[in-house]
Amino acid sequence: GAVVSQHPSWVICKSGTSVKIECRSLDFQATTMFWYRQFPKQSLMLMATSNEGSKATYEQGVEKDKFLINHASLTLSTLTVTSAHPEDSSFYICSAKRGQETQYFGPGTRLLVL
């Protein structure tokens, strides 16, 4: 299967700081990338869909000004959690796909906001 990486794998930060998470498709060009959030013992919830070179489409209830998504190239998308608060602590997972192909997921980033 295709390889998707995420960096960092975990991050601890103080409340009020901003955190950037990178998602890269390593061996294919991803036309679409997705960002999900998963709270402990819960399912994955889609946050936003991004296509290279265009603005991300956010799901209802997800603040676009708080969760900034940039899809600068066909292999890189970034999620920036701005002014993070403890309630933003979660497991963030990205996925990437090329056209109609299967979505492949990154290993996830665990964010803990103190």
Place this chain on the structure above:
Amino acid sequence: AQKVTQAQTEISVVEKEDVTLDCVYETRDTTYYLFWYKQPPSGELVFLIRRNSFDEQNEISGRYSWNFQKSTSSFNFTITASQVVDSAVYFCALSGIWNSGNTPLVFGKGTRLSVIA
């Protein structure tokens, strides 16, 4: 709206037992994909299978098998001769098939499988 229901929250089995994980879905799309993913304790989602709604043939891959029944909107997953390494959370997911490719996955709530030695 699309919805995936995994009624089994947690299952425990003894090693070498067979276990079936249930998945029932709802969609108004006439064509769609169904998926199963495995999430071990490390957190990474591991792709197991993708099934096109046109293809109702059951599939077997080693100890894994999948039973797709369009008439009952179910896509069940069976592990035969379970092993401790099968312990994980298993997610069933659904997506539409759009030409644009912007088809996010709708996940079920997952079934936590514990295989006891």
